[in-house]
Amino acid sequence: MKTLLTDTFAVRRPPADDGLFVPVSSGREPLARPGLRVLQVAVVALVAVALRLFMLGNQSLWTDEIVTFRSSDGPLWWVISQTEYNSNIPPLYYVLTSWFLNFGNSEVVLRLPSVICGALSIPLLYLIAFEWFGSSVALLSIILFAVSPFEVWYSQEARPYALLLFLGLLAMWSMLRVIRRPGDIRMAVVFVLSAAATVYCHTVGVAFIAFLAAYMALAAPRRLWRRWLAYFACIVVLLIPAAVRLLSLPPAAAADSERQFSLLFVPYAGWAFAAGYSLGPTLTQLHMPDRVSTVVHSLPVLLPCLALVGTLAALGLVELWRHRSIVRWGVVLLFAIPTGFVIGGTLVTVHPFNVRYMILAFPAFVFVMALGVLRLKRRPWLVVGACGGLMLMSLASLGNYYFDPRYYREDNRAAGQVIHDQAQPGDLVLANAAYTADNIRFYAARDDIQVLGFPVPDSEAQASPSTSSPLRTGGVPTPVVAPSAELPQILAGRDRFWLFLSRTYQGGGVEGSLLQACEQDFEGTTLLTTPNDVRVLLCEKG
16 A cells, blocks of 8 residues: 555656646645655555444345345356346356355355455545645545544445446556556556446446446547547447346346336435444334424434534535536546436336445545535634544444434344244244345244245245255355245145244235234234344244
């Protein structure tokens, strides 16, 4: 890291050509003491690592993280080519996770790749911010990034979003280096590979490549455009297998796919960028019909935070407009292109809007917030107050995230443990969604019980509940599909069965049907109720 940063802070002269790109640190930034900057970045990175390792295995894996395990747990070619468990996410992240599974399949091991990617993003974000804004904004940006509840959430989740952000920052930083030093072929190779890798990590990487192309068109000298077209042609060639895979396996299903897009989702994304998902209403409350009253009830907490974030965002945009046009447009495009892609995808595919798909726009938000704080530098006490307010928000949200079970991911581990310990051979477990059934299969780890998701389509046939996993872990059955039948037919001849009711956001219809079936001919005993919407009931005939 020291060599990288020292080289970056070396004295540079603006290029004498017709390009728009001029490194900010040329002539504006005091460039002595690069070792101090290395130390600053290292300290912030260590704080980031500590926050991301803290209580890493405390929360249970949720549905999508278990999909990560299923998609990663096998031979390399199977991980790359399988579509049995998930065809929506390209395989790069699963390949990375597959290597980590050699060390076990605990929550900590599964989430370690995201921790590492979150920490490695710190120096890259610093270098990009330094190029655009100088050292003060760069340092404040990585501090905000390090303590961000939003970024900590995805750095502690066994999903591809931390890796996606790391690859995006790597591609962006290497692009800036190549623009400044057109003859740096090694860095050009890094740019091509990292840019293509974003798409192999997640489909929203397509939007990031569009951002890179737009920025290049604005920043690179016109006399070098032919060389840049060759670089992007290489990226396109590398993406041919990804395009073939996407066309042959288009996204066909998604949880919560009936949720309609609203323009309010964009400001909510800004709130999530600022405070994460653990300040104010919980995720469950925001999906409930009475969410408006819940938000109103939380206004004493929300309003001061919104006022602070909104004020700093406005000040940051004003300050941004004082910078050179290429920097201004770089930040605007970095936010607008990924956001527009996500909104467009929401409108034309089965996937609903989700803030996590906007993670590539998160650095633009961080830059604007840092600019907003430093806009107040003529009154140091305001800078201290703004930084203190942001830190207080982050600490409050992180405190809820670490210690308040209401904000946790659903506790599939506790539910699985109850069923593992108390289920009898041949017992039936009914889950309130097809995609939550595998959560119990994973944590109960019993191949002598039958787990069915309800309801199921007519076209799906019943598989044998005793089929064992073909993967290397063994002991966890492959997904079992229930026949399309009414509950009385499923329960016919049984003296007992289990209900696993988890967070699905699809309303109480399915859950109500299952509870009604239990009440008609059975007596239900609640064996587990968690603050994060998980219940386990044993239903037995009297």
